[in-house]
Amino acid sequence: MGILVTGFRASGIFSGIKQSGKKDLGLLFSEEPATTVGVFTTNKIKAAPVLITREKVKQRCCQAIIVNSGNANACTGTTGLQHANDLCQLVAEQLGISENLVMVSSTGIIGVTLPMDRIENSIPKLAKSLSPLGLSDFAEAIMTTDTFPKIVVKKDKIDGKEVTLCGIAKGSGMVMPHMATLLSFIVTDLAIHADLLEELFREAVNSSFNRISIDGETSTNDMVIMMANSRAGNSNLQKQSSDLKTFKNSLNATFVDLKKLILKDAEGSTKMISIRVKEARSNEEAKKIAYQVANSSLVKTAFFGEDVNWGRIIAAVGKADADIDPEHIDVFFDDLMIVENSTSTGMESRAKDIIKKSEFQVTITLHNGSGMAEVDTTDLTTEYVKINSSYHT
C-alpha cells in the first residue's frame, strides 16, 4: 500500500555522498506551485541551504525541494552557498520550473563541501525517478543515524473532499540532549490560504517539535517545511470553516506522531519521559526548569539505570535560573508523589515500577505561581555515547 498525496511526486536515490551506499538524495515535487511555509534553526551558525531556503519560503509559494543526507553543507563558506544554489538550478532545469520555486535542504557532517560532481550526475536520475508512490524512498533518503524512516499519514473529509496529510521527518536522537538536525517535510493536497496555514503550522510546531528542541539548542541545519497544493479540490479552508478543527487536529496529531517517532529513535535511548513543571512563577521560568531537568546528564543516566534518584531532579531544579522556594517542591512519577515539600514520601520502591516503563511522566510542582511547561526527553545511555563517539556525522 503506497502513500499517495494528490499532485505530489517524490524520489530517493543513492548519489555517492554516503560511504555506506545508502540513499542520500531525495526530491519532493508538487505538480503545481504549492502554498509553502517553514521554520528554521535559531542557531546563529546557519548552513547554506537554510540561508537559501529561508529566503525562498518568504514568497510562500514553492514547488520542489531537493534534500541530501550525509553532508550538511554547513561552514562551507561561499562555495557552500554556490553549491546550494547550483542544486536548486539543476533541479529547476530537470523539472522545467523556475529556480525560485526550488528549495534545498541538507543534513550530515559539517564543514565538508558537497561532492557536487557526483550529485550533479545523479540529478537527472533523481528527477526521472519521481513517482506518486515515491514518498517512502524520499523518507529513506533524508536519514542519517536514524534507524527507520519516519512517515505519518492522516486522511480527513474537508468540504466533502478527501484530504491527505503526509508528514516525513528525520531525527537522529541528537534532538536531545542538545542539538539534532531535525528535518521535516509535510505535504497536503488541501486548499488553504497561506496566512491560515502559517498560523496552524506554527502552532503545531510549537506544541510538538519545539517541546523537544529548545530555542538556541538547534543544529545548523534544522528546517520544517510544509506545502499545500490545493489538489484535493476543497474550497479554500477558512478560519470560520466548520472543518477547520478537523484539519487542525490532524495537523497537530501529525506533528505529535512525528515527534514520538523521533524520540523513539533517539540515539540509543530506551525511554521517553515527559517533564512537566507546574505552579512556577511564570511559564518562562517553568520552561527553564523543565529544560534544566530534561537536559541533565545525571537525571538522564538515572532514568537509564532505572534508579529513582529524585535528588538529581531536585538538584537540577535548583540550578535553573528561576525563582523557587527550595523547601516546597513536590515531585510525582506519573500520579505517585515521591517528594513532598522537598523531602521523600518514602515511595521510592513503588516508583521503581514506574521508572521501568518505556514512557512515563515526571511532574514537578513548585507552589510558587501558575506557570507551566512540559518538555519531552529520553534517557542517556551507553549506546548514545557509543554512537556519537564512533560515527563521524
Added chain:
Amino acid sequence: MGILVTGFRASGIFSGIKQSGKKDLGLLFSEEPATTVGVFTTNKIKAAPVLITREKVKQRCCQAIIVNSGNANACTGTTGLQHANDLCQLVAEQLGISENLVMVSSTGIIGVTLPMDRIENSIPKLAKSLSPLGLSDFAEAIMTTDTFPKIVVKKDKIDGKEVTLCGIAKGSGMVMPHMATLLSFIVTDLAIHADLLEELFREAVNSSFNRISIDGETSTNDMVIMMANSRAGNSNLQKQSSDLKTFKNSLNATFVDLKKLILKDAEGSTKMISIRVKEARSNEEAKKIAYQVANSSLVKTAFFGEDVNWGRIIAAVGKADADIDPEHIDVFFDDLMIVENSTSTGMESRAKDIIKKSEFQVTITLHNGSGMAEVDTTDLTTEYVKINSSYHT
C-alpha cells in the same frame, strides 16, 4: 612520609553509612581556633550542612569540621538540619570546644536522612583517632565515587619560617558536565589576617574550581573551606609583605593541582581539554560560549571518539546566547588552525595527533572584541554513563 601541618590533627573511619564498609566519616581539627574562610554552592537547593556551615564561617573563626560521605543530608527537611546541628554538638563535646567552632559537611545520596545512631556511636572513636598524621585518612573518608584520595602539599619559607599548605578535595567526575559534589578543605599553619586570606582564597577558587563548575551548575552540597591557624610562627602576612607573592603562588598552585586531580578522576573520562574563547564581544559572552562548548554532549563524545568533528564545536558556539559573526570563527587544536573564517583549513588529519593526547587546548577566536574566557572539561565516555546509571550516589 606522613603529611604534617603544624597544629592540625585529622582522622577518618568507617561509621556505617556506606554499604561498602569503606571510610565514611572524617574529622579535621585545629589545636587552636583558626582563621576560616569558605565558599558554598550557588544551587538554590542547599543541603543542611551547607546552611549551617555557611553561617558559622561568617565569624571567620572555626576550629573543626566533621565530614561524612555516602549521604548528602540534602532534602531532608528540619530533621536534616537537626542532624547537622547534632553532629556539630557531638563533636564539640568530644573535643571540649564550643559548638560554634565546629563546622559540618556531607556528600552522597540526596533525600535520605543520616543514620544518626550509627554516626553518633562512632564519634568518640573518630575523635580518639585524631592524629597529626591523619590527613590522608580524612581524605579517604570524604570520597564517594572518587577512585583515589586527592591531597596536595606545598611548603614555603614565609618570614623565615617554614609554612605548610595542605589541600584535600573530593570530586567524582560529576563536576562535568553539570554538577558534582565538590568538597575541598585547605589547611595551613600560616598566620594571616582574615581579610587578606579571604581575598587570596576567592581569587584562587575563581581561577581553578570555578573554571570547572559554572555558577548555578553546582550541586546541593559543594563547599570549599580554608583554615589558617598561625602555628608556623610567622608574623601576620600582610598585603605589603615581601613573601605575599610566594604564598599566593603556592595557594593558587594548590587549587590548580587539586582541580587537575579532580578532572583526572572525572567519572570515566580519558582526557582533559581546555576550552579557550578569545576576541568575544565581552568576557561574559566568552564565558557563555566556552561553557556551551565545554558542556556539549556532542563535543564531548567526539573528544572521546578522537574524532576531529569541529562542526560540533561550531554548532555549540552558534547556540550560545552571545553575539557572534557566524562567518568569522577560527578554531585551533593547540597551535594548529583547523577552522579559519568558519571553514576547514584542511588540517583534520594533522589534528588527529592532537586529539589523541590526554591533554590539549581548543581555542575559538571570534574576531568580535576582546572578551576572553577559559574553562576545562573532559570527554564523555561510555564509562561515565555506566557509572552514573549503575551507582546510586
